[in-house]
Amino acid sequence: MHGTEAPSAWVQRWSHLVPAGGPVLDVACGHGRHLRWFAQRGHPVTGVDRSPEAITAVADLGRAVEADIENGPWPFAGETFDAVVITNYLWRPLLPQIVASVAPGGVLIYETFAAGNETVCKPSRPDFLLQPGELLQVAAGLHVVAFEDGFTDRPERFVQRIAAVRKPPDTSALPARYPLDATG
16 A cells, blocks of 8 residues: 555655654655654654545544645645655645745755656656756755755656755854764
């Protein structure tokens, strides 16, 4: 069943950038693989999905919001989160709200399909495929820690991935350190 597989390796790799105990929003959360990942690490979690079945499946993990975010209002207006996580989902009109939902010091962890995917699998419609470098443009106001745009064969797909932090208002003259390796 979709959404019950292991958390994305990209999400796992960059989850150390989320401030300890900080609230996490999973957009189009499905059956909660990323909500579970963060809840098990002590983060309060919020998931949003239009599927009543998905929301029922994640209701015991934290805040579960059933909403059609493509045709209705953004249910988190004025709220921010220490992490906003999105995988395998793209609805361009929401991108400004998604980025605005990243709190100062918080991180956007995003991974979805990119142009070229139409040659190997679905989705194949351009509406659901990021154009080259598009996530870099989306995250232009954030500090990009990591970005990938290419092909992977496990499973075969074209993807773009970004981990980007909203710098906190800081009076320190030293640059922030965003570890590239969670083990080091």
